Every structure is written in C-alpha cells, then in structure tokens.
Amino acid sequence: MRIPHKAENDKLPMANDFDWNDIPLILALARTGSMSATGRELGMDGSTISRRIAAAEKALNLRLFTRDTTRWHLTEPGQVFVEHGEAVFGNVQSMLLASAREADTVAGPVRLSAIDFLFDHWLVRHLPAFTAQHPEVEVQLFADNQNVSFTRREADFALRLAQPTDDAAVLMRRLGDIGWAVYGAGPYAQVPRERWGEQPWIAHEEAKCHLPEMRWLARLAPEPRIALRVNSLSTMVQACRAGVGLALLPCIIEGRDGLVRLSQGAEVFRELWLLSHRDAGAIGRFKVVAAWIAALYEESRHRLCD
Structure with a gap:
C-alpha cells in the first residue's frame, strides 16, 4: 500500500473539518430516507439535520444525497460512504462496549x-x-x-x-x-x-x-x-x-x-x-x-x- 505525500493528502476528499459525529446522522438518514424519521430517531429537528448534512457534504466535497418529493436517496458516492461508515460505526460501538466491559471487570x-x-x-x-x-x-x-x-x-x-x-x-x-x-x-x-x-x-x-x-x-x-x-x-x-x-x-x-x-x-x-x-x-x-x-x-x- 502506497502512502500518499502531504500534497496528495490535500487533494483527498476527507477534509480536516469533517465532523465524525455526523456519521451516525448520515447513516440514519440513509436508512430511513426521511428527515422527520431521522429526527425522531436521533432527537433532532429537521433544520439541524439539513444543516449538518450540508456541512458534511461541503467538508467532503461530495454529494451524498439527492432528494425527491417523497424521500432522500443516496448517490453513488453516498452509498460507498455509508458502506464504509457502517463498518466504522460498528467498530466504534464494539470498541466502546468492549472498553466498558473491561472497565467493569475485576481482573x-x-x-x-x-x-x-x-x-x-x-x-x-x-x-x-x-x-x-x-x-x-x-x-x-x-x-x-x-x-x-x-x-x-x-x-x-x-x-x-x-x-x-x-x-x-x-x-x-x-x-x-x-x-x-x-x-x-x-x-x-x-x-x-x-x-x-x-x-x-x-x-x-x-x-x-x-x-x-x-x-x-x-x-x-x-x-x-x-x-x-x-x-x-x-x-x-x-x-x-x-x-x-x-x-x-x-x-x-x-x-x-x-x-x-x-x-x-x-x-x-x-x-x-x-x-x-x-x-x-x-x-x-x-x-x-x-x-x-x-x-x-x-x-x-x-x-x-x-
């Protein structure tokens, strides 16, 4: 695996100002396809979700979703992002669960x-x-x-x-x-x-x-x-x-x-x-x-x- 130089890193879509806390939000919207359903699931209002999705797309320089009159749809880059995002989020949840178990273990x-x-x-x-x-x-x-x-x-x-x-x-x-x-x-x-x-x-x-x-x-x-x-x-x-x-x-x-x-x-x-x-x-x-x-x-x- 070749490690890119810094100049090449600057051209990668994953920008430094991307907020990793937006990953669960993107996964939820991809799963529900609905702003209101995502809001109910995460306890957030629609305007906040819309603003954070727009900020994530700007930070990544990618269009993750398209929208029609009924629901939100993933673009092809969005599908790739969600595929990897689910794996990352799953690993983070496993890490937190394992860490919590270890913290409680008397051994x-x-x-x-x-x-x-x-x-x-x-x-x-x-x-x-x-x-x-x-x-x-x-x-x-x-x-x-x-x-x-x-x-x-x-x-x-x-x-x-x-x-x-x-x-x-x-x-x-x-x-x-x-x-x-x-x-x-x-x-x-x-x-x-x-x-x-x-x-x-x-x-x-x-x-x-x-x-x-x-x-x-x-x-x-x-x-x-x-x-x-x-x-x-x-x-x-x-x-x-x-x-x-x-x-x-x-x-x-x-x-x-x-x-x-x-x-x-x-x-x-x-x-x-x-x-x-x-x-x-x-x-x-x-x-x-x-x-x-x-x-x-x-x-x-x-x-x-x-």
Missing part, C-alpha cells in the same frame, strides 16, 4: 508500591482473603519509596508516609496515621524511659535526618549514641531484634520474636497516603483494590496507630 494486574515494612508487617498477611475473593486480580507488590509515574504505569497505587507535591494527574487519599514506638531486645528489653537517651540507637542514614522519627530522636538526645545506621526499616527491625540497640519502629511491628515494646503509646505519628492516577476509579479492579486498602486501614487502625 488483571494491579501494581502497588510501598515501603517494605507495610508489606512485611501489614498488607501481605491480609492478601489470602483478598485473593480468595478476587482470584482473577493479580496483585504485584513493589517495595520502594521513590516517586513513581502513574502515567507510565510504573505503579497503579502507591502508599506513602507523607503528602506528596500536588499533581493534577494524581488522586491523593489520606487514610490516617501510623504510630512509631520504641522497641528493644536482649540487653535493651527492659530499659526505663529515663535512660533511653543513654542507650545505643539504630537510626536511619544521615540523609534522612528530616524524618519525624529522626527529629524525635534528636529531641530525646541531642547527641545520641548511634550504634548502626540503615536505609531499610526491615533491616532496622532485624538489628533491633539482634540486640544492636534501641529503635523507633512502627507500632504495627508489635512485640514478637524477642522484640519488646518499651513505649506506653506512640511516640511519633506519620500520615499514610494512598496515591493513584486520577482516572483509576473508573476501572473495576482498581476500584476494588482501593476499597480493600481503605477498609483494611480502618480494620487495622488501632494496631497501626497505638
């Missing part, structure tokens, strides 16, 4: 990005119930706290511990708070609060000194004894469990496997945000996952916050 992949501890200590344990209810949804978990592009489908959802910068393409939903408490193990399992400032601590890397957890530690001890710095909460949990020092950890960690919670209540709170593309709510599987995460937070609120 397919859903990519969720979050910091590792939210998966390890919260979401993963609840996945069996979700997958049993929605076996055709393929949940994909990516442990990451970097910014993601929803437009490029780097993620469908992201759980973040701070409100991101406003983005018109991103739907931001604040789920609630997550609490942090002091934990210890081994020789640090029974340290009283008044001696916390003297103990060795497991802390985040220095680049994260702006985090609320690090600011809390600076208030507790302006020059704390840092026994270990890490860039992963999961590593911090393991180091605390091994007896390296005290650590400020999410309350969801709970006291288990040798970890002892020393705080009576949460020492620090951070906001938990669910992010998605603004259009995700129109797709069945995304609606289901968003509702599941929100309901799961409400169900787990006490354990997450205190």
Whole structure:
C-alpha cells in the first residue's frame, strides 16, 4: 500500500473539518430516507439535520444525497460512504462496549508500591482473603519509596508516609496515621524511659535526618549514641531484634520474636497516603483494590496507630 505525500493528502476528499459525529446522522438518514424519521430517531429537528448534512457534504466535497418529493436517496458516492461508515460505526460501538466491559471487570494486574515494612508487617498477611475473593486480580507488590509515574504505569497505587507535591494527574487519599514506638531486645528489653537517651540507637542514614522519627530522636538526645545506621526499616527491625540497640519502629511491628515494646503509646505519628492516577476509579479492579486498602486501614487502625 502506497502512502500518499502531504500534497496528495490535500487533494483527498476527507477534509480536516469533517465532523465524525455526523456519521451516525448520515447513516440514519440513509436508512430511513426521511428527515422527520431521522429526527425522531436521533432527537433532532429537521433544520439541524439539513444543516449538518450540508456541512458534511461541503467538508467532503461530495454529494451524498439527492432528494425527491417523497424521500432522500443516496448517490453513488453516498452509498460507498455509508458502506464504509457502517463498518466504522460498528467498530466504534464494539470498541466502546468492549472498553466498558473491561472497565467493569475485576481482573488483571494491579501494581502497588510501598515501603517494605507495610508489606512485611501489614498488607501481605491480609492478601489470602483478598485473593480468595478476587482470584482473577493479580496483585504485584513493589517495595520502594521513590516517586513513581502513574502515567507510565510504573505503579497503579502507591502508599506513602507523607503528602506528596500536588499533581493534577494524581488522586491523593489520606487514610490516617501510623504510630512509631520504641522497641528493644536482649540487653535493651527492659530499659526505663529515663535512660533511653543513654542507650545505643539504630537510626536511619544521615540523609534522612528530616524524618519525624529522626527529629524525635534528636529531641530525646541531642547527641545520641548511634550504634548502626540503615536505609531499610526491615533491616532496622532485624538489628533491633539482634540486640544492636534501641529503635523507633512502627507500632504495627508489635512485640514478637524477642522484640519488646518499651513505649506506653506512640511516640511519633506519620500520615499514610494512598496515591493513584486520577482516572483509576473508573476501572473495576482498581476500584476494588482501593476499597480493600481503605477498609483494611480502618480494620487495622488501632494496631497501626497505638
């Protein structure tokens, strides 16, 4: 098939100002042969139909219809147009129907990005119930706290511990708070609060000194004894469990496997945000996952916050 050059395209009858919304109108008039019947079918008055037919013929530089005293008749170019127009319109209807079915279908992949501890200590344990209810949804978990592009489908959802910068393409939903408490193990399992400032601590890397957890530690001890710095909460949990020092950890960690919670209540709170593309709510599987995460937070609120 030879592709015409631009100069040749300019001579083609399909002009740029043809309104594709006129295709159903032309098909209806060809089918009924009557202006009044077409008007009743499409809910339009005769003068509007006549004006749009004339505009379409002018844009195409073709005479599509002739008219006698009783009805409208297709010309030969009009017959060719209607032949192809019916195929195009049928394909568009099939496309819209298939798209609507796909939008309502609760099936397919859903990519969720979050910091590792939210998966390890919260979401993963609840996945069996979700997958049993929605076996055709393929949940994909990516442990990451970097910014993601929803437009490029780097993620469908992201759980973040701070409100991101406003983005018109991103739907931001604040789920609630997550609490942090002091934990210890081994020789640090029974340290009283008044001696916390003297103990060795497991802390985040220095680049994260702006985090609320690090600011809390600076208030507790302006020059704390840092026994270990890490860039992963999961590593911090393991180091605390091994007896390296005290650590400020999410309350969801709970006291288990040798970890002892020393705080009576949460020492620090951070906001938990669910992010998605603004259009995700129109797709069945995304609606289901968003509702599941929100309901799961409400169900787990006490354990997450205190």
